[in-house]
Amino acid sequence: MATLRDIKKRIKAVQNTQKITKAMKMVSASKLRKVQNRMLDLRPYADKMQDVLMSLAKGADREAHPLLAFRPRKTVEVLVITSDRGLCGAFNTNILKAAQKCIDGFKKDGFEVSISTVGKKARDYFKRRGVASRNSWTGISGSVSFTNAQEIANNIKENFINETIDEVTVVYNAFKSMVAQTVTVAQLLPLAPVDEGKEGTVSESTVADFIYEPSMEAIFDRLIPRNVDIQIYRALLESSASEEAARMSAMENATQSCSEMVSTLTLQFNKARQASITGELMDIVGGVEALKG
Amino acid sequence: MAEKLKLDIVTPYGHVFTDEVDEIVAAGSEGEFGVLPEHVPFLTTLKVGMLTYKKGSETGYFFISGGYSEVGPDNVTILADSAERSDSIDVERAKAAMKRAEERLKQAEKFDQARATSALERAIARIQVAEKR
Numbered sequence: 001m002a003t004l005r006d007i008k009k010r011i012k013a014v015q016n017t018q019k020i021t022k023a024m025k026m027v028s029a030s031k032l033r034k035v036q037n038r039m040l041d042l043r044p045y046a047d048k049m050q051d052v053l054m055s056l057a058k059g060a061d062r063e064a065h066p067l068l069a070f071r072p073r074k075t076v077e078v079l080v081i082t083s084d085r086g087l088c089g090a091f092n093t094n095i096l097k098a099a100q101k102c103i104d105g106f107k108k109d110g111f112e113v114s115i116s117t118v119g120k121k122a123r124d125y126f127k128r129r130g131v132a133s134r135n136s137w138t139g140i141s142g143s144v145s146f147t148n149a150q151e152i153a154n155n156i157k158e159n160f161i162n163e164t165i166d167e168v169t170v171v172y173n174a175f176k177s178m179v180a181q182t183v184t185v186a187q188l189l190p191l192a193p194v195d196e197g198k199e200g201t202v203s204e205s206t207v208a209d210f211i212y213e214p215s216m217e218a219i220f221d222r223l224i225p226r227n228v229d230i231q232i233y234r235a236l237l238e239s240s241a242s243e244e245a246a247r248m249s250a251m252e253n254a255t256q257s258c259s260e261m262v263s264t265l266t267l268q269f270n271k272a273r274q275a276s277i278t279g280e281l282m283d284i285v286g287g288v289e290a291l292k293g
Numbered sequence: 294m295a296e297k298l299k300l301d302i303v304t305p306y307g308h309v310f311t312d313e314v315d316e317i318v319a320a321g322s323e324g325e326f327g328v329l330p331e332h333v334p335f336l337t338t339l340k341v342g343m344l345t346y347k348k349g350s351e352t353g354y355f356f357i358s359g360g361y362s363e364v365g366p367d368n369v370t371i372l373a374d375s376a377e378r379s380d381s382i383d384v385e386r387a388k389a390a391m392k393r394a395e396e397r398l399k400q401a402e403k404f405d406q407a408r409a410t411s412a413l414e415r416a417i418a419r420i421q422v423a424e425k426r
Contacts (some may be wrong), residue, residue: 041305045303181378
């Protein structure tokens with residue numbers, strides 16, 4: 001049986017851990033608030049932009065811009081967005097599982113898969129499995145900026161245009177609520193044909209030819225690349241907000257587990273203390289009896 | 294037949310405005326254009342300038358610093374780089390920015406002229422919009 005001192009030591013250790021998890025939860029909460037605001041601000045813009053492009057892409061000629069091109073798919077790019085740091089529950093595991101499934105699916109269909117990663121967790125995952133990633137970015141998840149997004153977007157656009165890759169899919173955690181993140185697998189390029197279900201947002205008449213000013217080319221040249229930047233920026237922000245939320249709830253759970261552990265250990269400690277007192281009393285009584293004899 | 298236009302102004306920093314309005318006038322890159330309900334589908338880039346909307350007897354003014362505008366038969370979506378309502382413009386700041394830009398334009402060799410010109414443009418447009426309130 002553990003001695004009194006051992007138990008006391010363990011209680012102390014657990015209490016120290018609890019202090020750390022509590023602090024980490026607070027840090028995540030404040031980080032979350034910041035990034036969540038930015039994400040919520042960007043969302044309507046990103047959604048509208050996607051809507052506009054969808055309705056454009058339906059009417060427009062696919063040859064009109066290199067980023068619109070539907071080529072026979074040979075190489076499919078998967079961009080996996082994870083965090084740099086752990087201790088955030090199943091956040092990264094979920095993403096990597098979904099990414100792996102997506103990659104396996106493409107491979108089964110006979111496509112080449114090229115992988116780009118954001119975040120140390122994804123980079124390490126593929127490195128461990130001996131899969132080469134085309135590109136990896138780290139050090140972003142804690143401080144997402146539009147410049148980060150542009151850097152990634154430019155790389156993807158360039159590779160798409162010079163036909164190194166023919167399709168781009170992004171896998172990231174979308175922020176749903178403080179306690180829920182949804183793994184999202186979205187096709188980024190070429191602009192996917194609108195799903196049947198989402199038809200409602202675009203009325204029939206908008207499919208008709210647009211009047212473009214100054215010209216279709218000029219607008220496409222600016223709007224389509226910008227949309228890629230924005231959509232990646234959005235994915236990064238969503239992922240970052242999800243990460244902090246996931247960490248918050250993971251740390252909350254850890255803090256609670258610590259409390260439970262402390263109370264079980266305290267119970268054990270008291271039992272042991274009582275047992276040792278009883279033992280000592282028995283010794284004394286035994287000694288007294290012996291002297292009397 | 295749509296009788297109202299749904300005007301949405303969104304920027305990367307948030308949803309600025311959404312309402313049903315009667316008429317919109319905005320500064321397109323090829324000149325000012327007006328939109329009434331049942332407009333043909335129309336897509337244009339916007340330059341730095343003013344956006345005006347009318348709703349009944351009410352008129353609203355916005356400063357728009359470039360972006361895109363998508364016009365449908367019953368909706369107008371403005372994807373602006375940034376947008377400010379006339380009453381939320383900081384006139385003092387705009388005036389200071391104008392002065393600074395003008396000074397920089399005078400020292401051609403020291404500052405980026407293209408940037409100074411567009412800064413000046415933005416400041417002037419801001420002041421114009423602010424005066425409309």
